Amino acid sequence: MTDYIIKVENLVKRFGDFVAVDDISFSVARGEIFGFLGPNGAGKTTTINILCTLSKPTSGRATIDGFDVVRQHSQVRQSIGLVFQDPSLDERLSGLQNLYFHAMVYSVPASVREQRIKQVLKMVELWDRRNNQVRTYSGGMKRRLEIARGLLHYPKVLFLDEPTLGLDPQTRNRIWEYILELRRREGTTIFLTTHYMDEVENADRIAIMDYGKLVAIDTPEELKKIVGKDIISVKTDDDDKAAEQIRLCYRMDARHDSNGLTFEIANGEEFLPTFIREFGTKILSVSLRRPSLDDVFLKLTGREMREEEVSDIFKAMLHQHSRRRRR
Amino acid sequence: MNNLRGVYIIWYRDLLRFWHDKMRMIGSLIFPLLFLFVFGSGLSTRMGFLVPGVDFAQFMFPGIIGMTVLMSSFSAGISVVWDRELGFLKEVLVAPISRASVAMGKTLGAATVALLQGIAILIFAPLIGVSLSVWTVLALLPLMFLLAASMGSLGILLAARIRSMEAFTAVMQLLMFPMVFLSGAFFPLQDLPVWMSILVKINPATYGVAPIRQVMLGASADSPFGINLLGHTMSIWDNVAVLAAFGVAMTILAMWSFGNQE
Ligand SMILES: Nc1ncnc2c1ncn2[C@@H]1O[C@H](COP(=O)(O)OP(=O)(O)O)[C@@H](O)[C@H]1O
Ligand SMILES: [Mg+2]
Numbered sequence: 001m002t003d004y005i006i007k008v009e010n011l012v013k014r015f016g017d018f019v020a021v022d023d024i025s026f027s028v029a030r031g032e033i034f035g036f037l038g039p040n041g042a043g044k045t046t047t048i049n050i051l052c053t054l055s056k057p058t059s060g061r062a063t064i065d066g067f068d069v070v071r072q073h074s075q076v077r078q079s080i081g082l083v084f085q086d087p088s089l090d091e092r093l094s095g096l097q098n099l100y101f102h103a104m105v106y107s108v109p110a111s112v113r114e115q116r117i118k119q120v121l122k123m124v125e126l127w128d129r130r131n132n133q134v135r136t137y138s139g140g141m142k143r144r145l146e147i148a149r150g151l152l153h154y155p156k157v158l159f160l161d162e163p164t165l166g167l168d169p170q171t172r173n174r175i176w177e178y179i180l181e182l183r184r185r186e187g188t189t190i191f192l193t194t195h196y197m198d199e200v201e202n203a204d205r206i207a208i209m210d211y212g213k214l215v216a217i218d219t220p221e222e223l224k225k226i227v228g229k230d231i232i233s234v235k236t237d238d239d240d241k242a243a244e245q246i247r248l249c250y251r252m253d254a255r256h257d258s259n260g261l262t263f264e265i266a267n268g269e270e271f272l273p274t275f276i277r278e279f280g281t282k283i284l285s286v287s288l289r290r291p292s293l294d295d296v297f298l299k300l301t302g303r304e305m306r307e308e309e310v311s312d313i314f315k316a317m318l319h320q321h322s323r324r325r326r327r
Numbered sequence: 328m329n330n331l332r333g334v335y336i337i338w339y340r341d342l343l344r345f346w347h348d349k350m351r352m353i354g355s356l357i358f359p360l361l362f363l364f365v366f367g368s369g370l371s372t373r374m375g376f377l378v379p380g381v382d383f384a385q386f387m388f389p390g391i392i393g394m395t396v397l398m399s400s401f402s403a404g405i406s407v408v409w410d411r412e413l414g415f416l417k418e419v420l421v422a423p424i425s426r427a428s429v430a431m432g433k434t435l436g437a438a439t440v441a442l443l444q445g446i447a448i449l450i451f452a453p454l455i456g457v458s459l460s461v462w463t464v465l466a467l468l469p470l471m472f473l474l475a476a477s478m479g480s481l482g483i484l485l486a487a488r489i490r491s492m493e494a495f496t497a498v499m500q501l502l503m504f505p506m507v508f509l510s511g512a513f514f515p516l517q518d519l520p521v522w523m524s525i526l527v528k529i530n531p532a533t534y535g536v537a538p539i540r541q542v543m544l545g546a547s548a549d550s551p552f553g554i555n556l557l558g559h560t561m562s563i564w565d566n567v568a569v570l571a572a573f574g575v576a577m578t579i580l581a582m583w584s585f586g587n588q589e
């Protein structure tokens with residue numbers, strides 16, 4: 001029988017009439033890396049706040065290591081560590097003092113305190129700035145300090161709420177190495193929320209949340225099988241006409257999205273050469289890829305994971321730019 | 328054990344922040360010193376002696392100390408509202424230390440900082456012509472601390488209940504200034520209009536200012552520094568008992584209130 005460290009049963013959280021978490025149930029095994037994936041506003045942070053005793057559920061039940069998050073909150077607080085989504089540092093203290101405060105509050109034994117503070121500060125490359133007040137840090141440095149702080153005491157369950165948002169890939173990798181090492185050595189369970197797909201590739205299992213509900217929960221490989229086929233994106237000089245043509249010739253509904261037209265097909269490699277040779281509308285670009293978790297989300301909810309207005313504008317600009325050059 | 332460490336680290340953080348912020352120390356002294364030298368000196372020559380040997384500046388001096396301690400400790404509650412606004416409070420509330428020890432640590436932190444500011448004013452005693460023996464100072468320190476802790480816990484209690492910065496500031500001003508002005512800090516408590524006399528007597532700060540003055544300027548039974556409550560002239564110990572009862576009640580409420588917040 002699996003040893004579940006987090007158990008959530010029929011959890012509901014309302015804010016007035018608004019249902020932020022809508023009757024979700026799931027369990028997380030001890031030592032697992034569990035990814036909680038969903039667009040902004042899905043209810044991920046609300047769920048974490050309940051599991052961390054910072055907010056009370058409207059109904060339903062949750063336990064951490066057997067302790068009820070409402071009735072046994074002090075035992076729960078003993079067992080967990082948390083990297084918040086929103087800032088939570090004392091900006092008037094130095095980086096070192098923030099970590100010292102945390103170590104004291106979480107009873108990190110005096111014998112390992114100094115050494116462990118040094119270790120995490122070096123990991124996030126803030127050792128040289130340890131004596132500066134946090135308000136003099138850049139946004140990225142503050143984030144790194146918060147992650148370092150979350151890793152300072154070795155909790156049974158570590159909650160990471162969008163931990164590496166806005167960090168560069170190198171730092172991300174180093175932090176992930178440390179987290180994986182911590183799990184290997186201490187058997188730490190890691191509960192991670194994100195709306196970055198690549199971040200949950202490390203996860204053993206992923207729950208996909210949308211509008212307060214869980215729409216799927218499985219390993220990344222199994223989730224990708226939901227899409228199953230290969231994904232082809234084409235850009236043409238007349239996407240509407242091309243979509244019509246795809247419907248007629250291949251009996252398939254192509255979606256309009258930020259990449260032009262997208263459709264799924266089995267054995268994409270064999271399909272592509274014939275497609276390019278025979279297609280009536282002029283093709284500007286075409287790409288073939290394996291399904292990602294983005295596609296899984298799209299398949300399950302009918303919407304794209306990230307409503308990337310900014311990045312869409314950026315792409316449009318690039319597009320115009322390249323057209324102008326071609327002329 | 329866990330709880331003691333919690334109280335200690337919360338208290339320690341407040342002192343660290345105070346130390347980082349030396350301008351606050353200087354800034355918080357300007358107002359009371361202005362009061363003391365401008366009002367005290369200005370009115371002293373005009374009013375002469377209130378009691379034989381005690382002019383107005385000397386009379387006001389213990390009041391100014393009380394005011395400094397009260398305002399500093401009471402307004403320290405604002406740091407809790409700040410912590411909530413800036414997110415640090417989450418780090419504290421999710422930690423495995425009891426909420427009661429958080430409230431206790433905050434109260435003691437506020438009280439310690441206020442005590443340091445009171446001591447800084449005390450240093451000006453010779454300029455006002457108030458002579459202090461070592462024993463007087465040693466008696467004053469616990470009295471100042473008691474006033475600071477009582478008002479500190481009141482501030483923390485409010486901060487646990489009031490979420491927004493604006494609301495907290497408004498409520499604080501609304502309570503703090505009447506408490507200071509109706510505490511007998513700036514005028515003798517004898518021969519007041521009835522309504523004022525009632526307000527003075529239900530004001531907890533009165534029982535903090537009076538013993539400071541009694542210790543500093545003398546506490547004979549017929550001195551004008553005592554409070555007459557229902558025909559009984561309050562001794563130093565009587566005042567201390569009333570203030571301590573208030574302080575303990577506020578601390579318990581603050582600890583309870585902190586434990587209840589999401
Ligand atoms: N304290 C609150 N009061 C009212 N609504 C809230 C509160 N906290 C969160 N919400 C709402 O609940 C929804 C879920 O929010 P959140 O859990 O932060 O989403 P996520 O972390 O997945 O981006 C959002 O629509 C948000 O506006
Ligand atoms: Mg969130």
